[in-house]
Amino acid sequence: MAIPLFENNKPLLFTAAVIFIIVSLFIIVVAFLLYQSQKKDLKSAAEQQINAIADLKVREIESWRKERIDDARFIFTNQIFAYGVGRYLAGSLSPGGKEDIFSLLKAMRESHHHKNILLLDKDKKVRWSAEPPRMDFSEIHAPVVGEALATKSIILSDFYIDKKTNDVHLTISIPLLFSRNGRESILGVVIIVIDPELRLYPAVKTWPVPGSSGEALIIHREGNEVVYLNQLRNAVNRPMLMRRSIDERELPAVKAVMGRRGIVGGVDYRGETIIASIRPIPDSNWYLIAKIDEKEIYAPMAQRFWIITFFVIAIIIICGAVITHIWRYQESKYYRRRMEQEDKSKALYARSLIEASLDPLVTINVDGKIMDVNSSTELVTGLTRTQLIGSDFSEHFTQPEKAKEGYQLVFEKGAVRDYPLALRSSSGQVTEVLYNASVYKDASGAPQGVFAAARDVTELRRTQQELKKAHDDLELRVRERTKQLQTANKALEAEIREKKEAEKLLQLRTLLLEATNKELESFDYSISHDLRAPLRAIDGYSRMILRDQPDRLDNEGKRRLELIRTNTQIMGKLIDNLLSFSRLVRLELTKSRLNMEDLINDVWHELQIINPGRNMFISIKEIPAGWGDRILVKQVYSNLLSNAVKYTRTKSEALIEAGGYTDGDENIYYVKDNGVGFDMEYYDKLFGVFQRLHGSDDYEGTGVGLAIVQRIIHRHGGRVWAESKVDEGAIFYFTLQKEEKII
Amino acid sequence: MTTYPDLVLVEDNHDDIEMIKDALKDTGEKISTLVFTDGAEAALFFFQPDSRFRTNNVPPKLILLDLKIPKINGLELLKRLKSDDKTRHIPVVIFTSSNAKSDRMTCYQSGANSYLIKPLDADLFSEYIGEIIKYWVGMNENIS
Numbered sequence: 001m002a003i004p005l006f007e008n009n010k011p012l013l014f015t016a017a018v019i020f021i022i023v024s025l026f027i028i029v030v031a032f033l034l035y036q037s038q039k040k041d042l043k044s045a046a047e048q049q050i051n052a053i054a055d056l057k058v059r060e061i062e063s064w065r066k067e068r069i070d071d072a073r074f075i076f077t078n079q080i081f082a083y084g085v086g087r088y089l090a091g092s093l094s095p096g097g098k099e100d101i102f103s104l105l106k107a108m109r110e111s112h113h114h115k116n117i118l119l120l121d122k123d124k125k126v127r128w129s130a131e132p133p134r135m136d137f138s139e140i141h142a143p144v145v146g147e148a149l150a151t152k153s154i155i156l157s158d159f160y161i162d163k164k165t166n167d168v169h170l171t172i173s174i175p176l177l178f179s180r181n182g183r184e185s186i187l188g189v190v191i192i193v194i195d196p197e198l199r200l201y202p203a204v205k206t207w208p209v210p211g212s213s214g215e216a217l218i219i220h221r222e223g224n225e226v227v228y229l230n231q232l233r234n235a236v237n238r239p240m241l242m243r244r245s246i247d248e249r250e251l252p253a254v255k256a257v258m259g260r261r262g263i264v265g266g267v268d269y270r271g272e273t274i275i276a277s278i279r280p281i282p283d284s285n286w287y288l289i290a291k292i293d294e295k296e297i298y299a300p301m302a303q304r305f306w307i308i309t310f311f312v313i314a315i316i317i318i319c320g321a322v323i324t325h326i327w328r329y330q331e332s333k334y335y336r337r338r339m340e341q342e343d344k345s346k347a348l349y350a351r352s353l354i355e356a357s358l359d360p361l362v363t364i365n366v367d368g369k370i371m372d373v374n375s376s377t378e379l380v381t382g383l384t385r386t387q388l389i390g391s392d393f394s395e396h397f398t399q400p401e402k403a404k405e406g407y408q409l410v411f412e413k414g415a416v417r418d419y420p421l422a423l424r425s426s427s428g429q430v431t432e433v434l435y436n437a438s439v440y441k442d443a444s445g446a447p448q449g450v451f452a453a454a455r456d457v458t459e460l461r462r463t464q465q466e467l468k469k470a471h472d473d474l475e476l477r478v479r480e481r482t483k484q485l486q487t488a489n490k491a492l493e494a495e496i497r498e499k500k501e502a503e504k505l506l507q508l509r510t511l512l513l514e515a516t517n518k519e520l521e522s523f524d525y526s527i528s529h530d531l532r533a534p535l536r537a538i539d540g541y542s543r544m545i546l547r548d549q550p551d552r553l554d555n556e557g558k559r560r561l562e563l564i565r566t567n568t569q570i571m572g573k574l575i576d577n578l579l580s581f582s583r584l585v586r587l588e589l590t591k592s593r594l595n596m597e598d599l600i601n602d603v604w605h606e607l608q609i610i611n612p613g614r615n616m617f618i619s620i621k622e623i624p625a626g627w628g629d630r631i632l633v634k635q636v637y638s639n640l641l642s643n644a645v646k647y648t649r650t651k652s653e654a655l656i657e658a659g660g661y662t663d664g665d666e667n668i669y670y671v672k673d674n675g676v677g678f679d680m681e682y683y684d685k686l687f688g689v690f691q692r693l694h695g696s697d698d699y700e701g702t703g704v705g706l707a708i709v710q711r712i713i714h715r716h717g718g719r720v721w722a723e724s725k726v727d728e729g730a731i732f733y734f735t736l737q738k739e740e741k742i743i
Numbered sequence: 744m745t746t747y748p749d750l751v752l753v754e755d756n757h758d759d760i761e762m763i764k765d766a767l768k769d770t771g772e773k774i775s776t777l778v779f780t781d782g783a784e785a786a787l788f789f790f791q792p793d794s795r796f797r798t799n800n801v802p803p804k805l806i807l808l809d810l811k812i813p814k815i816n817g818l819e820l821l822k823r824l825k826s827d828d829k830t831r832h833i834p835v836v837i838f839t840s841s842n843a844k845s846d847r848m849t850c851y852q853s854g855a856n857s858y859l860i861k862p863l864d865a866d867l868f869s870e871y872i873g874e875i876i877k878y879w880v881g882m883n884e885n886i887s
Contacts, residue, residue, distance in 0.1 A: 533759070536762070536863055572863040
């Protein structure tokens with residue numbers, strides 16, 4: 001019996017692994033998104049910060065510029081000062097006047113720590129200077145001064161390098177205008193040389209928040225270059241007023257001069273990736289760039305990355321543990337359930353084994369009471385299960401005491417085998433049995449009772465007796481048979497001797513037959529040659545006489561010569577037929593399965609060609625397959641059907657029928673026609689060689705056709721016969737054996 | 744000048760020889776014929792180095808050969824004719840009474856140009872000879 005398997009619901013390790021992988025992936029994705037959003041937060045915070053710083057710096061630079069312009073405007077708008085300067089330049093100013101003018105300029109210089117203040121006349125000649133003027137002064141300042149004179153407005157110059165000291169300066173050029181009677185005249189220019197190191201650079205340089213890479217730059221464009229106007233925080237060894245090509249598109253300075261504003265990313269002059277904020281400085285061609293390294297912005301991310309990674313790993317491990325736990329739990333639950341089901345089916349299996357037993361099986365408790373029985377026990381005792389259970393085991397036997405002894409013996413020894421007893425049924429029938437029993441114990445090993453199986457030996461006893469009788473009989477028969485065999489053996493030996501002699505005879509005969517066959521072959525050959533040659537000659541000479549000497553013959557003579565010729569032709573045909581008939585004797589038969597309908601159709605087709613214009617019909621009825629030599633059987637049909645066609649010539653319509661049926665171990669075939677038929681009185685001549693039942697004048701032929709049919713069928717081991725009445729047609733029958741089994 | 748034969752006939756049956764000659768007459772053409780009544784005679788004519796055929800080197804237009812002839816049989820003679828450079832190209836028509844399939848096959852395989860069975864009917868016999876002459880001798884004339 002097959003124990004059912006509970007394949008369904010088994011938790012698969014694969015499923016658990018898939019769930020674990022999905023959960024893990026989900027956690028990793030969430031962590032990644034969290035990481036990205038933090039990074040973005042940091043970036044936007046940094047952007048806000050540099051924007052704010054940029055704004056601050058712009059304001060500072062603006063206010064610095066405004067102060068400078070305001071200073072300049074003070075001089076620019078001071079008509080008294082202008083008047084004094086005019087007088088000074090004309091050489092007509094008093095020493096007190098001079099004192100007034102120059103002390104103003106000196107005070108201005110000192111209060112703002114300007115590098116120098118110079119006074120130029122309108123021909124750009126230095127007329128006064130707080131510090132000794134530089135030799136290349138006018139070279140440097142000429143363009144700015146020119147512009148100030150031309151536009152009559154205050155011009156703040158760009159940064160420039162004093163090549164001697166390598167300092168960076170700016171200048172403010174203030175044109176001095178004097179108006180009198182509505183007429184304005186240019187007197188000269190005051191130039192203030194400003195040192196940006198004092199206030200501007202420190203204002204730009206200071207970074208209001210902690211950090212190592214934050215930096216503000218002032219730049220402007222000169223031709224195809226950007227110029228860094230301030231001191232660079234990280235360009236210790238770089239020249240002042242560093243220049244870079246505007247082809248370096250990644251530089252934020254280039255981006256600034258190309259028109260970008262606000263936050264940009266890029267690579268700064270050091271090659272570092274940075275984020276910058278760009279602002280134009282109002283009223284100037286300067287741009288302010290506040291920038292910070294990306295590295296610095298994202299510095300906190302490294303730590304966060306490790307924290308996130310740690311948490312991700314921790315969560316994945318926890319998930320793994322939880323999934324493993326659930327899977328184990330499911331698995332154990334499944335196995336538990338499966339075991340329970342298996343236990344149940346094992347119990348059922350055991351019970352059905354017990355019930356299937358033909359032997360009566362019982363369990364007896366230690367007191368000798370029956371606890372359980374199978375259906376065989378019910379059958380043999382004639383009592384029902386409920387009657388049996390609880391009854392005393394021994395009371396069902398002819399010898400209760402012996403039965404008791406029997407099961408006590410089991411408790412002592414653990415088991416007994418083939419203990420002979422006799423069961424008595426409720427109807428009093430006694431059954432001889434052999435008891436086999438063993439103790440069964442509980443889990444602790446304490447005997448619970450006896451499991452006993454009785455085997456009905458009535459049948460066994462009877463069989464043993466019968467067997468003995470049969471054995472005795474057999475011995476007797478063997479003895480008799482041996483005697484018979486000895487006699488038969490002797491007879492067989494004699495027979496074998498005879499057979500050997502017969503074989504020798506047969507060999508001799510075969511040799512003879514072969515010899516005869518050879519002779520017959522040469523006989524055929526001589527017939528065809530030696531019989532034909534004279535015939536040919538007779539015909540030939542007859543022809544010559546008829547042709548060459550017709551005058552010497554009267555009509556009768558000619559007619560008789562023609563008859564000679566006709567007869568030689570008939571003789572020739574007879575020889576041909578005789579030859580083909582005699583060949584039939586020797587031909588080897590090559591038998592095969594034949595489709596008779598096909599054979600008949602072939603023959604009929606040929607006959608239709610030979611007999612054009614004949615009104616003739618064939619119907620082929622049911623016909624079994626034949627077993628024979630194809631060529632010869634076809635010859636049979638050829639002869640029979642051409643006879644049928646020939647002898648129906650006088651009828652308006654030739655109706656021919658062919659068919660066959662099976663009879664025992666042979667097939668019977670027939671060909672039927674509605675022709676002239678024949679007289680059954682001459683039946684015995686029908687199949688003879690050169691025998692004719694009709695005159696050759698009426699029906700051509702040599703009288704060999706049916707003889708050939710008979711010879712062929714006899715060679716196939718069959719029979720030929722015919723039935724007819726004059727003018728009522730004829731039926732020809734022949735038989736062939738059914739298909740031979742090829743071994 | 745010696746006349747060279749158009750036809751060499753190898754045939755032992757005198758009746759057949761007469762019939763063949765009669766049939767040749769029927770064709771209305773003058774066909775010079777050389778007759779050998781056994782294979783050995785024919786072989787001498789074709790293969791002996793100082794024979795008329797060898798020295799003159801003018802081949803007949805056709806050899807009409809029977810199979811069943813004395814001394815050297817027709818098949819043997821056919822094989823020798825078809826393996827000799829001087830005679831190989833001469834057409835050989837087998838004219839015999841044997842209708843055995845094996846004979847026909849062997850002759851064609853040995854190089855026979857045609858194989859005809861002597862008919863029993865004298866009219867047919869004459870017709871056959873006429874056809875043979877018309878085809879083989881006539882054709883050769885056209886070529887030369």
